[in-house]
Amino acid sequence: MNMNVAGIDVSYQTVTLVISQAGRMGKSREFKNTSQGHATLINRLRKAQVSRVGLEATGLYHLDLALDDAGLEVMVINPKAAKRFAEAMQTRTKTDAVDATLLAQFALRMPFEPWQRPDALALTIRACARRIAALNQLRTQTKNQLHAAEQTAATPDFLLADLQQSITQLDAQIEHLRQQVLDLIAADQDLQPTFELLISVTGIAAASAIQLLGKLLVLPHDMRAKQWVARAGLDPRQHQSGSSVNKKLRLSKAGNRYLRIALYMPALSAARHDPNVRADYRHLIERRGLKKIQAVCAIMR
Known part of the structure; x- marks a missing residue:
């Protein structure tokens, strides 16, 4: 295959690029x-005449959108698939450069599934939903702290009042964001x-x-029911080998864990x-x- 592809490993502060040219x-x-930095990276991709890019799902779409705007085909690779691919390639080290190389090899060797760009409203609702989930988690933690503080007479009243105020503020933030989405x-x-x-x-x-x-x-809006189930990681995984190994079916969990949390x-x-x-x-x-x-997971499915 003469197509030029690239692998991009994304971390908090940096983006590591590896380009495959003529294999x-x-x-x-x-x-x-x-x-x-993204603009400089895209210029480098254009100079190398890269047409396809593989990158691991990072939970953020800013780089995905930038690559899509540049007219590049993007494949967002499931982290578990990337890990299994690295194991199959017998990779013994893990660095940003190695990960980027593996992502480039994945995009070159595996069936390419182009990322479909969500619309602006979908991205806005997704960002708000994640923020609401984070605030709910913080609220639960604060309520647990308040419960623990109330169990001892040594806790000063001003600390209890501060925790109560934090919970009230979080409730207001959650309700405000929820109304904005509605x-x-x-x-x-x-x-x-x-x-x-x-x-x-x-x-x-x-x-x-x-x-x-x-x-x-x-x-993608054209997904079928079984694909939705697989994307949530709620599809059953069979483990059978010969006549001696036949384990019970388990969830694959090879999908979006946040979707499973939302369904629970x-x-x-x-x-x-x-x-x-x-x-x-x-x-x-x-x-x-x-x-x-297990029964609850079946209901989720």
Whole structure:
């Protein structure tokens, strides 16, 4: 294959680039992980006549968007797939340069699946959903700290008041962001029906629907049901070898763990409050012998 491809390893402060030309890997080059650094990197890709780029999912889209704007085909590689590929290549060291080389080899050798750019509204909702999730986690931590502080008489009143104030402020931030997202959804004639369909499902309220939309809207819209399940890592993984090894099916977890987190509480709520789902949940436990967590995961799927 004569196509020139590149692998990009993204870290907090730097971006490491390796270019494969005519099947030969070049030396690694490092750029700052800033808008100016991205522009310099893209100029280097253009000079090398690179047409395809492989990079590992980093949770941020700023570099992906910059590469897409430059007219380059981008493949966002699942971290677990990248790890398995490195093992297959018998890689013994791990550095940014080695990771970038492996990503370039992955893009060169494996079936290329181009990244589909989400629209601006999808990216906005995704960013808000992640911020709300982070604030919820901080709120839970603060409530746990307050509970622990209340268990001892040695805790001064001003510290308890400070923790209470932090919780109140976090509640206000979460509600403000949530309302901002709801306003964005209400203003979009295509997204509003999708949101209403989500919240019509037992167990999914507005808060859960926002989290789910934040994950699902940035995925390709032409995915089938089985692909959605696989992207969430909820597909069963079979482990069988010969006649002596036949382990029970387990979740692959080879997908987006944030999507699994967003599905967990709605599934648990539906298993308690929806008669049909509850009957299925009890059947899985009592007749199929599944553990409670396994049955909840089946409901998530």
